[in-house]
């Protein structure tokens with residue numbers, strides 16, 4: 001970016017409350033914002049972890065009225081969102097709590113849209129198509145993560161089209177996010193690994209995107225460094241509160257980076273890959289990230305060298321190009337160490353040529369490749385899919 005000729009914007013719209021056991025401040029926050037009854041949106045994993053009962057007891061003790069929905073599913077659908085919207089209205093709620101991974105927070109965001117805006121949610125797909133801001137959301141992430149606690153995005157699945165649609169709007173920023181690293185310690189190991197790769201893909205995509213600007217670059221590169229240092233120890237032992245704290249911050253910082261720095265080809269492909277083949281979001285990103293980095297590396301050797309260094313690769317004595325290419329090796333090594341599969345076949349998925357053609361076309365149609373540092377065609381995206389087949 002040329003700071004004399006170019007201009008940029010940056011804003012973070014969510015108040016962040018960070019701290020181990022910060023969850024205890026929730027009743028105080030609900031009072032501060034004057035909510036009379038909150039709807040808690042969460043999933044069965046959070047129920048089993050004991051975190052929901054902890055939160056409910058806290059609200060009961062504080063005399064705060066609430067209604068709990070515990071049936072959030074991975075890849076939330078339009079139907080689930082409409083169902084929770086009805087519960088929200090029937091129970092006279094006026095604010096939402098998204099407690100869980102990206103699916104719980106994204107469901108709560110979808111409900112907020114549906115409460116204030118009529119008709120089918122699919123009409124709001126894309127950027128800034130939501131006429132009315134819905135009820136407030138307090139996001140409490142339990143994975144690290146999607147960054148949804150600070151972003152302007154929600155991803156909702158349209159089952160009819162087998163399609164994951166992105167709704168992006170300034171009305172979708174959570175009012176507040178409680179970042180309590182204690183909540184990460186009950187995440188299953190495999191989830192910790194792939195959600196960490198989701199955060200890394202946000203950081204790398206926003207850092208290298210053609211929309212990157214000084215503030216998002218600073219955030220993105222720092223998040224890459226934090227993930228390079230902490231994802232392995234966190235996955236190895238989620239009870240390691242130091243590593244969990246750094247991963248929680250890395251995920252939110254990477255989310256803040258991509259609000260303005262954007263995400264690109266990895267996410268363009270991973271959404272239809274999830275929609276068509278059911279590959280979990282973090283897993284899809286992990287599969288695609290090395291392939292997309294290989295495609296992009298020549299666009300900015302300095303930046304990819306920065307990524308290599310941030311991930312702890314020794315680059316002394318290497319040419320700039322060699323140093324940049326070490327970033328791909330570093331990501332592949334990380335994926336290997338986290339024992340994440342690297343192909344669709346390893347996930348027992350064997351899509352036909354036609355299915356992959358459709359996924360590549362949907363990736364192109366999503367418009368997300370517009371931020372990719374190197375221009376993409378459907379054929380380029382199809383080749384990346386072939387690499388992970």
Ligand SMILES: [Fe+2]
Pocket residue numbers: 146198202267281285
């Ligand atoms: Fe993501």
